[in-house]
Amino acid sequence: MREHAKVAKVDADGLLLDGGDRIAADAVAWTAGFTVPDLAREAGLAVDQRGRMLVDGTLRSQSHPDVYGIGDAAAAHTQDGQVLRMGCGPGGLAAACAFHAITARLSGRTPKPLRVKGDALCISLGRHDGILQPTDLDGRPRGTVRTGRPVALLKNAVLRAAGWYNLRYPAIVVAGARQG
CATH class of the missing domain: 3.50.50.60 (FAD/NAD(P)-binding domain)
Structure with missing residues (x-):
């Protein structure tokens, strides 16, 4: 992983960084940061x-x-x-x-x-694979990374709950989020 690196080009063999370094890759995931409305x-x-x-x-x-x-x-x-x-x-x-x-x-x-x-990043990579990375509260990775179908199933369950279930049964969601 290279943070804050500027990418000059992405091609079928990987990517070329602005400084001339080449990183070989079968797949490249291009992500963007968050912006906040004014x-x-x-x-x-x-x-x-x-x-x-x-x-x-x-x-x-x-x-x-x-x-x-x-x-x-x-x-x-x-x-x-x-x-x-x-x-x-x-x-x-x-x-x-x-x-x-x-x-x-x-x-x-x-x-x-x-x-x-605590926090974690959970990413689905289709129906059969995923990545679960425990993190510090600021997003820095910590602990053991989990992968595979169980992670994909977990992410699918989270998305279902957040979308369909929360809208259909808001009282249960609110009760579940009760402050202790």
Whole structure:
């Protein structure tokens, strides 16, 4: 893996880096980073250097306490201050936390902050293969990589739950995301 390398060309044999190094490969996965819409900044909300809304531990805007931010547009963080990576996993946890914070405040209770202890990247490579990489909260790889059909089945189950099941049975999903 080479981070921050500029690619000059991709061809049938691999890729050529801007500095002249050649990397042979049977397949190349070209990925792109995340960008944040300018909506929060343009609305006058406090944002970080990437344009993500600055939020407290319950996902409430630090500059406008009646506004909540979730997903990739908010700089959600753990109780020890670690900002979560952008992605569907952390975004889903942040959404559940914001939901509970809003309902707690509306009922006069003190909401609990977001608690995340670990993360993982799970990538499907078709129906029969996948990669599961445990990571630190900022996305740095750690632990043992898992591959194969079990990972593909796990990713498929996650996608089904996040799509079909969550929309069909939102009360169960909310109960499952309850803050402890």
